[in-house]
Amino acid sequence: MRPVTEYQDYRQYMQDFYEERKRSSYFTWRKFASLAGFASPAYLKLVCDGKTSLSKPGVAKVARAMNLEGFDFTYFALLVRFGNAKNDSEKEAALMALEREARMNKIRIIDADAFRYYEDPTCPIVRELAPVMPRATFGEIASKIRSETTAAQVRDTLQFLVKADLLKKNADETYEQTQKAVKGSKETIPLVIRTMNKKMTELAARSIANDSVEERNFSGITMGIDKRTYDRITREIEIFRKKIIDIANECQKIDQVYQMNLQIFPLTDKISNIESRKG
Template identity: 65%
Template sequence: MKPITEYNDYRAYMRDFYEERKRVSYFTWRQFASLAGFVSPTYLKLVCEGKSRLSKPGIAKVARAMGLEGFDYTYFGLLVKFESAKDAAEKEAILRELEREARLIKVRVVDADAFRYYENPACPIVRELAPIMPKADPGEIAAHIRNKTTMLDVREVLQFLVKAGFLLKTGKGTYEQTEKSVKGSKEAIPLAIRSMNREMAKLGVQAIDTDGIEERNYSGVTMGIDEVAYARIVEEINACRKKVIDIARECQNINQVYRLNLQLFPLTDKVSTRGKKKETSNE
């Protein structure tokens, strides 16, 4: 059976535990429930089928029944809390706690790795910068990053990127990017990306005051649209982003790391339209 840290769904772990016990010995859902101290013989089966949820006391009972201790016990509890979280903010808080716990005991957790990579702007920046600065020490790399990143920050990020497989260390102070993509659960990845977009947007605001217009390109348009127009615009933005990525991949003499933020968001609530054509305002 896989280590619990390779799971991002506590129900899947419970099902695999049950199937593994059943494979090596006579084991039923009734026995599983009894082992955990539940009266209902079908309760845990219903939980695994998504028809019921574990209560807070139930988390401890089931974890102990499966022999989970230490970080594994904590991890199982956090998986249950994540699934039961009421909103995105609560889910983000649980992911941060999971990432902190994983770092303390130096274990790999898929969702924790993804959240850490996306939450910290230094991760993608250093991933791009380190390969083009061979034999540079963390202090030199930090000096090239404009958003107050310290030598210790860079050192820690480099260690994380290598351990997580996002960078390959080829020699002292030399790195290569890997083809590894950032993976996580279908719930964690959107939350992590939202966190990154928030942090990168802050850097974009700072750049208005710190960077000259010869180094940055800002433009925008305020416009009235409907759902159909919105869908068409999103399609065009996605196509543009892919073209930009292709141009970046063709670059042979990389000497700087940039961030492109593509933002399209509502400024008002919806109103009933009366056939009047609205004008756009360039900025």
């Protein structure tokens, strides 16, 4: 069975533990529950099926039943905290705690790279800048970034990008992008993408105030549509986004880094058929 640090879903870890024990001995959900000290024989199965959540008091009981101690116990408890979080801020706090504990214990968790990359807009900016500024100092790279960035931040970001194999540092002190994609679990990627989108939207608002109209392009449409039309529009946006990526990849002489946000979001609640017929 894989170590608990290779999991991003505590329910999956519990399920795999159960399956592993079941293969090697007579083991049932009733036995698992009894081993953890729960009166209900079906409780842990309900947890693994996603029909209920593991309670805070239950974390220690289940961890002991699975023989988790020390950092493994701490990691499992944080996985439960992450999995049971009710909103993005709680999930982000749990993920940050997971990464912090892993770093302190010199353990590399699978989602750490994805979280670090998307959590800080400096990462994708520096990943684009470094290859087109050969042998530039940290301060020179920082000076090109319009959001406030220090030389120390650039240094740390470059070290992370190289360690995560998102940039390659050559013998002549230049950098080039690798083909590696930033990957994470299905539980984490939606969270970190939302975090990145929020931060890039904040940078977009600054651009409206600070950048000339010759350097930026902002436009918007306020429209009334239904779900079928919304789905059609989002499909067109995806086609357009892929076309933009192809155009950008054709660029041979990069001299600036841009961010393009494609957004469509609701401004009102849905109007029922009864409400639409009033008047």
